[in-house]
Amino acid sequence: MNAERPIVLIDDDGAHRMLFKRALRKSQIANPVIEAESLQSARGILLDGIGSLPEPAIIVLDLNLRDGRGTTLLAELRAKQQFKGTCIIVLSTSALESDIRESYERGANCFITKSVDLNQFLHEVGH
Secondary structure, three states: OOOOOOEEEEOOOHHHHHHHHHHHHHOOOOOOEEEEOOHHHHHHHHHHOOOOOOOOOEEEEEOEEOOEEHHHHHHHHHOOHHHOOOEEEEEEOOOOHHHHHHHHHOOOOEEEEOOOOHHHHHHHHHO
16 A cells, blocks of 8 residues: 555544554554544545545545435545545444445445454555
8 A cells, every 4th residue: 555645534433533543553554544524524525625635545434424324425436536446445333234235335345344353454454
């Protein structure tokens, strides 16, 4: 993974964002992390600021945000040419088959349940 390209982390839980960044440091992944805590702020970073943000190495997207479903943003991103090849990982506390299916149908590269083994998450981010 190109260490100069940012990882965009979209999660409304500050503790989850902190754990994510700690996991990256422990794995010696040095990419800058750009945080968004809502769909609105993520849209501002990714869609409204097109061209001002370097192409993300990875977008990590929480499924359930305070202002809507992450899959809504996922579909919006996949509709844009500049995000067609971007790796988007959906993280969720949900393990419902319907949530997993919806995420993949909307274009997720990977779906990881937050409560599962951290090593799986780090393996996915490291690719």
